[in-house]
Amino acid sequence: MSPVVTMRAVNKRYGPLTVLDRVSLEVARGERIVVCGPSGSGKSTLVSCINGLVDHDEGRIVVDGIEVSRAAGTLPAVRKRVAMVFQQFNLFPHLTALENCTVGPELALGIGKAEARASAMALLERVRIPEQAHKYPAQLSGGQQQRVAIARALAMRPQVMLFDEPTSALDPEMIREVLDVMVELADTGMTMIVVTHEMGFAREVAHRILFMDFGRVLQDAPPERFFAAPATDRAREFLSHILRKDAA
Amino acid sequence: MAAGLAAAASLPRPPPVLARRRFGFAAGLFDTWPNALVTLLLVWLLIRIGIAMWDWAIVRGVWEAETAEQCARTGGMCWAFLADRWRLILFGPYPYAQQWRPALAMVLFALLLGASLAPALWAERRSRLALGIAWPVTIAAIAALLWGGVLGLPAVPSRLWGGLPLTMILASVGVSGAFVLAILLALGRRSDMPVIRAICTGFIEFFRGVPLVALLFLASVLFPYFVPPDWTMDVLLRAQIAFALFFAAYMAEAIRGGLQAIPRGQYAACESLGLTYWQAQRRIILPQALRTVIPSLVNIFIAAFKDTSLVVIISMIDLLGAANASTAEAKWWGLYIEPYLFVALIYLAICAVMSAYSRGLERRLGLGER
Numbered sequence: 001m002s003p004v005v006t007m008r009a010v011n012k013r014y015g016p017l018t019v020l021d022r023v024s025l026e027v028a029r030g031e032r033i034v035v036c037g038p039s040g041s042g043k044s045t046l047v048s049c050i051n052g053l054v055d056h057d058e059g060r061i062v063v064d065g066i067e068v069s070r071a072a073g074t075l076p077a078v079r080k081r082v083a084m085v086f087q088q089f090n091l092f093p094h095l096t097a098l099e100n101c102t103v104g105p106e107l108a109l110g111i112g113k114a115e116a117r118a119s120a121m122a123l124l125e126r127v128r129i130p131e132q133a134h135k136y137p138a139q140l141s142g143g144q145q146q147r148v149a150i151a152r153a154l155a156m157r158p159q160v161m162l163f164d165e166p167t168s169a170l171d172p173e174m175i176r177e178v179l180d181v182m183v184e185l186a187d188t189g190m191t192m193i194v195v196t197h198e199m200g201f202a203r204e205v206a207h208r209i210l211f212m213d214f215g216r217v218l219q220d221a222p223p224e225r226f227f228a229a230p231a232t233d234r235a236r237e238f239l240s241h242i243l244r245k246d247a248a
Numbered sequence: 249m250a251a252g253l254a255a256a257a258s259l260p261r262p263p264p265v266l267a268r269r270r271f272g273f274a275a276g277l278f279d280t281w282p283n284a285l286v287t288l289l290l291v292w293l294l295i296r297i298g299i300a301m302w303d304w305a306i307v308r309g310v311w312e313a314e315t316a317e318q319c320a321r322t323g324g325m326c327w328a329f330l331a332d333r334w335r336l337i338l339f340g341p342y343p344y345a346q347q348w349r350p351a352l353a354m355v356l357f358a359l360l361l362g363a364s365l366a367p368a369l370w371a372e373r374r375s376r377l378a379l380g381i382a383w384p385v386t387i388a389a390i391a392a393l394l395w396g397g398v399l400g401l402p403a404v405p406s407r408l409w410g411g412l413p414l415t416m417i418l419a420s421v422g423v424s425g426a427f428v429l430a431i432l433l434a435l436g437r438r439s440d441m442p443v444i445r446a447i448c449t450g451f452i453e454f455f456r457g458v459p460l461v462a463l464l465f466l467a468s469v470l471f472p473y474f475v476p477p478d479w480t481m482d483v484l485l486r487a488q489i490a491f492a493l494f495f496a497a498y499m500a501e502a503i504r505g506g507l508q509a510i511p512r513g514q515y516a517a518c519e520s521l522g523l524t525y526w527q528a529q530r531r532i533i534l535p536q537a538l539r540t541v542i543p544s545l546v547n548i549f550i551a552a553f554k555d556t557s558l559v560v561i562i563s564m565i566d567l568l569g570a571a572n573a574s575t576a577e578a579k580w581w582g583l584y585i586e587p588y589l590f591v592a593l594i595y596l597a598i599c600a601v602m603s604a605y606s607r608g609l610e611r612r613l614g615l616g617e618r
């Protein structure tokens with residue numbers, strides 16, 4: 001089957017700084033990829049290029065047969081297929097949880113109000129916060145907010161879900177509830193590209209783990225192999241650092 | 249991981265809400281010796297001023313008088329003058345027998361505005377629709393009342409409009425026009441497109457840098473020199489446009505401040521949901537930005553309302569101009585306090601309503617604030 005996301009020799013520079021260095025990647029439908037690597041290694045930039053939040057300088061990115069290109073005007077089509085969950089949730093503070101989940105479908109997909117509400121409600125149930133539907137983000141805990149953000153992304157009926165460190169801004173006791181929702185999502189066969197340092201999650205759901213450093217993908221391996229034999233010193237160092245922190 | 253599901257089911261506490269410290273009404277008035285002293289001094293002053301006002305307006309007030317001279321005999325307030333002249337002050341040169349028309353127009357406008365400003369009415373689809381119909385209908389009715397020439401009403405040209413209705417027209421049309429323009433200018437000044445950014449920046453800097461008086465002068469006196477001679481434009485409309493452009497520049501900067509306070513993540517979220525630029529602005533960005541700048545916008549609204557009085561320099565007779573004109577007749581020469589106090593209280597009352605409304609709105613919209 002043809003991959004749903006393809007990146008070929010993608011470069012991204014900010015001034016003299018090369019943030020993505022000839023990154024190539026193929027993600028099959030239903031595949032779950034975890035991206036990890038030190039801070040500043042280009043993970044956020046990588047996922048943001050896939051839905052065109054960041055424009056890449058060279059190379060090609062194709063999502064579901066559509067080339068990601070601002071110049072060619074394909075971004076609206078791409079964003080109907082790719083949804084994203086952010087580290088800082090980025091919920092709309094002036095809208096209730098439910099409205100956060102209906103605004104995208106209503107405006108971008110042209111779905112009717114009643115239908116958008118019904119499916120948003122179903123999604124809030126799926127992330128286990130239906131009782132918070134009419135609260136504003138400020139009235140919710142971090143974990144709850146991130147689950148609303150996941151519901152908001154799912155409301156776009158995407159083919160690919162991007163997660164950029166979805167649990168990094170959360171207090172430890174709330175990480176679990178968000179990861180659980182993500183594991184359930186994985187069980188439905190959703191294609192997921194997840195930037196995270198939650199190695200337990202990676203071990204459990206990832207088909208492949210990408211290790212990035214200095215804008216390059218240094219290793220792309222199934223979790224068993226990645227954890228057993230990190231290919232580079234950097235990865236080994238990174239892993240021992242992360243795992244030590246997890247143990248603590 | 250399945251065990252985690254149970255853990256997730258027990259929901260975390262909602263974030264704590266910091267209780268605001270509450271003070272009693274008299275807190276801080278008498279808690280220390282110096283505070284008590286200042287309090288007593290101020291109370292004494294207020295009482296003295298109150299007594300003096302009472303004495304001037306009521307005890308020595310003159311109700312029966314034909315001229316300013318007769319009024320002057322007690323040194324008190326000349327109620328007789330106000331009784332004689334209040335309609336001139338309120339309606340300016342508008343034909344005396346027709347003054348019920350602007351009066352009715354103002355009542356209609358106040359009702360419309362009052363209804364539109366009730367936040368409860370925005371939420372309901374049906375009432376929004378009703379408002380959407382009420383606005384054009386009422387505006388048309390007001391225009392028909394003021395201009396006349398229809399339904400058997402004698403025509404009254406706009407140069408005869410004056411007093412409070414003129415002030416309210418200048419302020420409300422000017423401010424609403426300015427508001428719409430200001431949003432576009434603020435967005436334009438933050439645009440990615442250099443040409444649009446330059447145009448908006450230039451516009452704002454120009455109209456902010458030129459005194460309003462100069463703009464009004466330009467609009468009324470110099471305008472005819474700049475356009476073909478067969479081009480005529482109502483002087484009221486020209487003044488109106490000058491106001492709108494001037495205040496748009498100020499409001500645009502206030503709104504830009506609000507836009508700058510919106511975190512980048514909000515834009516990223518809008519983009520990732522596939523919202524277009526205008527969808528994102530209308531539903532996500534502007535509602536948040538405008539809410540944060542309500543205080544400074546109201547500040548500008550109030551300033552604009554009062555600055556409409558500058559139209560006197562292009563010989564339009566607004567509320568303040570009418571107060572000025574009310575003593576022009578020889579028999580009321582020499583009276584100053586009464587007419588100006590009268591219009592000052594009207595200005596004050598309207599501005600007080602505006603700020604009370606904005607405080608209520610802020611409180612209401614505070615809900616859901618981050």
Ligand SMILES: Nc1ncnc2c1ncn2[C@@H]1O[C@H](COP(=O)(O)OP(=O)(O)O)[C@@H](O)[C@H]1O
Nearest residue numbers: 014017019037038039040041042043044045046
């Ligand atoms: N808008 C930007 N302008 C300039 N430099 C940026 C910008 N965004 C990211 N960078 C730089 O790109 C590098 C990679 O960033 P990022 O993709 O966010 O890394 P990561 O998510 O792995 O921490 C960092 O060095 C960061 O400083």
Ligand SMILES: [Mg+2]
Nearest residue numbers: 043044045165
């Ligand atoms: Mg990052």
